[in-house]
Amino acid sequence: MKRSAEIEALEARLGLRFERPDLLRRALTHSSMSGPGREDNQRLEFLGDRVLGLVMAEALLAGDRKASEGQLAPRYNALVRKEACAEVAREVDLGAALKLGRSEMMSGGRRKMALLGDAMEAVIAAVYLDAGFDAAKEMILRLWGDRVAQVEADARDAKTSLQEWAQARGMAPPAYVETGRSGPDHAPVFTIEARLDNGATAQATAGSKRKAEQQAAAALLDKVGKGD
Template sequence: MSKPGENGRKPPETARLQATLGHAFKDQGLLNTALTHMSAEGPRLQSYQRLEFLGDRVLGLCIADMLFERYPTAAEGDMSRRLADLVRKETCAEVAQGWNLGAFMRLGEGEILGGARKNKAILADACEAIIGAVFIDGGYEAARGLVERAFGERLLKPVRPLRDAKTALQEWAQGQGYPTPTYSERGRSGPDHAPVFRVAARITGLADAEAQGPSKRLAEQAAAEAFLRREGLWTETMESDHG
């Protein structure tokens, strides 16, 4: 049960949100913090950033746990692809929209006028903050229950088709919280009429992956594919589907 307000009852807006989440906060302050953007004005207001950091990791663990149970024969690469798709910011924003989270956000006046209640980046961050808050308030089982209710149906959907290796790598990197991949030319060989370019795909914090091709564009695609293969995210089936 949540702590009562001054009138002995939960604030109605908080009660509605908690009913939607399926979790009654023991510590109302955690929920308030999870709903507070850094732009909000007020004495000693703490924003959701720390809870977002925690919630991002809790979400990944819960989804990985659910995938491990739901797909007992799936290969690691297949589960990694599903995980990346489910924890990406776009998916978190969709979940937040389903919770009508924007209506409950505590925002600065400028952000409100700028449409921040519908801003997908803010909604995605707040979604993760809510998950982090539930984890602190009720423990892992409470957080997993929330994630299962919010993400469970998406767990059963086919993985979105990957358009090409560079797009796949970018989406995976974003879903894992890494910077956007970059590409750099590492060398060039062959005659002018038939050059061979060697390109490295780079994501800060991970080892580079190199590949070559007859043009920079194709070499970049090959490097991205090499990166995905190394991480177990690119299979022969995917190659035949998109090659």
């Protein structure tokens, strides 16, 4: 099937070339554009989520051979969550290539986190079907970049330390509550409040929920630590 300039441009941003570009085209087709002879990306999304999960599980196990299942699970969830997929999609400008119905296009569908995350998973499946698991794994690890190492580092610092502090004093794990959100859809800014059973709180603002939670945990840990 002949490639459009749009598909070729996206392939360049993804760093690969499809043998079957129709797979990539399907991965970019939202259900609002599906119809007779035009499949949407929902089935590919289902498959891509599983491929992403396996790649991240392998990467985390290799990156920290001493971590327990309980330690690995939150790191895994942070890497495969829809927000993480949408962040990667924005970095490769996946939204510009999405095939959307008029209503979705008019409502800002190219910037919506859920649509971008779903499409990123569908693209992963398209690579897997087109070139196999190794090709999909290489692309995922390249596009996710230092996120794997960063989530391992984050897991060992403020949030973990605050949870250990609370548990040592018979408290429930800290709660993290989104208290504010600002900025455009493609670059949101989150305010998160960390809360402890004893009523202590601290807030932080950052460009991702994960970073805001880490910063809020660090601020709260500093506050309660001074009271020990």
